[in-house]
Amino acid sequence: MLETVGDVAQRFRLRVPTGPTGLDRPIRWTHISELPDPTPWLRGGELLLTLGLQIDRLAPREAFAAYIRRLAEARVAALGFGVGVRHTSVPEPLVAAAAEHGLAVLEIPSGIPFQDITYQLNGDLLRTGAAESRLIAEGVSSMTKVARSAGPEGIVATLSARIDSWAVLMDRRGRTHAAVGAARVHLDDARAAALGQRSRIRHPGLTVYGVGDPVRPRAHLVVAPRPDRISLTRELAQHAALLLDLALNPLSGGDTWGLARADAVDALMSGDQGLVQRVSARWNLLAGNVAVALLRSRSRAVPLEENVLEWCAELDLPPLVSSESSLVTVILPEDELGRWSARVCEAVEREGVPARCGVGTTQPPSASLLSRRQAEQALEVAVADARPVVEFAELPTQRLILQHLDPAARAALTSPLRPLLENDSTRTLLRSLRVFLSENNNWEAASSQLGIHRHTLRQRMGRVEELTGLSVGVTEDRVIAWLALQALQADPIP
Structure with a gap:
């Protein structure tokens, strides 16, 4: 379990001028910086410690507002502001900007060195990371075992229990396949998230994992991670998606x-x-x-x-x-x-x-x-x-005509295409002619259907005209060719 901003404030007995805002956010690391813009070195979830030495050199109010805005966009967990060196207290413009963005600010007195905070918190985080790795391994093992006996429903149920939250498995059209711990409102939100209807989601923080092909998944796994279990939920949900792919189609692996x-x-x-x-x-x-x-x-x-x-x-x-x-x-x-x-x-x-x-x-x-x-x-x-x-x-009509033709009539009907059969062993010209006529003489559609360039199709049709004496530009000749093709399909000539 990761410590929250509120836990840190209580442990070091720090004043929180921003009030209860943001105290439930988990802290994933601590970082010290006096840069006006430290965000390029942040990954999100950090407790950022600063004395504010470089923030307000020009216009204090605007500088504090811009600084807090950058931290909020970088998803910093909280700001620890040291007092007693440059500032006697946390500047009011900074507190106001932080409250506006929902970012907690901890006031750190001069008697508490930044190194003490980073040493203790980062050490605890490393130990927590090791514990989380064990939880991930145990969760993957549990889901793998239950997949053999309980299938997709068992995988979703085990995942929900391991992340202590609800989880929903839906097909690509938003129909529920399995749901554990989800109320009606959760199902509606999960469907909106799976189908990309973000504006309709009332439950914040939902995460969607594709099952199967990442470009065109066969199903969607939707989970609602708890703030203190985001990384654990992400790892377990990714493994669950892989197991669900195998459970939904065990023979799709190659x-x-x-x-x-x-x-x-x-x-x-x-x-x-x-x-x-x-x-x-x-x-x-x-x-x-x-x-x-x-x-x-x-x-x-x-x-x-x-x-x-x-x-x-x-x-x-x-x-x-x-x-x-x-x-x-x-x-x-x-x-x-x-x-x-x-x-x-x-x-x-x-x-x-x-x-x-x-x-x-x-x-x-x-x-x-x-x-x-x-x-x-x-x-x-x-x-x-x-x-x-x-x-x-x-x-x-077509069936009766073709089935009741005598051999002589069928031979006469197919004779215009005999030169193609005799000179085109791969039947490439015959197939190209069939596709071209079925596409109503549309060069673009026919060439796309055949997977060739339209100039190549024109060359093939030119060869067809040369061998058969028929013209694809003449309606009567196209009818003759079409009837011959139908007769060939009903009773192919060897």
């Missing part, structure tokens, strides 16, 4: 989890019956059919895969999610499609997530690849029509 999810998605789309059955059993998908959803973000700065994983967690869905290039693939149980579509619409329309989603029809797990092809077509419609979610089942 690429292994992402690789496992991607491998599971690839296995389900492999068509290998035995492999599909094993993966389905492990991911609890044997109960029914599944559908594939494809999502794309119009902003490359948005971590869409993280959003999708959060939505799966909220809906209690298996996190069968993988990301490749600009697409995120999700495999969904048949009976969860309604909730999934509603969640994506909410994210796009209310939370501002710039995403589009296409959903294929439900199929047995072994036919997931067909659902994915359908999801690709639905996604293109969602992008073209600026709709949050489009289901392939909502596109009866």
Whole structure:
């Protein structure tokens, strides 16, 4: 426990001309200085000792006011003013300025050397620091142990007990996940602090710690540190945030989890019956059919895969999610499609997530690849029509036309793009053409979606025109190319 300004005044029997103001502030160190501006050498929380030899050389009242203002801005705990050398008592302008800023002033008589105060207080602070280090180690150990059995709620409860104050864990939208010792007003303040609404906070001194990614945390830990336990609270809360990150998502600690999810998605789309059955059993998908959803973000700065994983967690869905290039693939149980579509619409329309989603029809797990092809077509419609979610089942005309074409008609429909298939083994030109047409011939949007410069996209479209004889500037040619692309997706040519 750190000594407060009031404790020091009582220990050395010092007069406090500023009254009770600021006596509850903890003292973290003592510092002696006669500089008019000692703040560059201060870190906050110090008891600053001075005889005032250099403060009032010019204009006393203005100099004292400026001096106190600098100390208050540097968050000095208190000012110890020595009398009997330059000043017979603490100057009234200095007392008035200190009272205005809520800074306590201790009057130190000439019979008490500054060295006695610094020796005793700093020695006690060093011993207190060692004791605090033990408290931190014990607190971290306790939170680690309880995390294994009680999860996030246990971590927050242990933290609250160790810092002797309340603590709240909230998700990124301000919903309470765990709260200990917090009344309704505290929850409101914690939510305002977590969401950055500082003007609405009634409880001063709240501290927010991000859980997970520091740029885009998945949750917020809000604590109300006691004035005498600020450093202890800071250390324990930082460790609690790390433990909460692991407790909320124990498999988020590296690429292994992402690789496992991607491998599971690839296995389900492999068509290998035995492999599909094993993966389905492990991911609890044997109960029914599944559908594939494809999502794309119009902003490359948005971590869409993280959003999708959060939505799966909220809906209690298996996190069968993988990301490749600009697409995120999700495999969904048949009976969860309604909730999934509603969640994506909410994210796009209310939370501002710039995403589009296409959903294929439900199929047995072994036919997931067909659902994915359908999801690709639905996604293109969602992008073209600026709709949050489009289901392939909502596109009866296109589905019927493509499914009932005979081989000769399909070959005729896809023939304009055969030169691309024959001369572009990487399908770079084909994909660039698809994105360009789905973005309504918008060069900027298409090049951003592809992650290339618009001049590079123009060069690719020039190569497409050269190989196919079609012009992307002619409406009729664009329609021919678009129909050919749809036919290729419904029944790809090897």
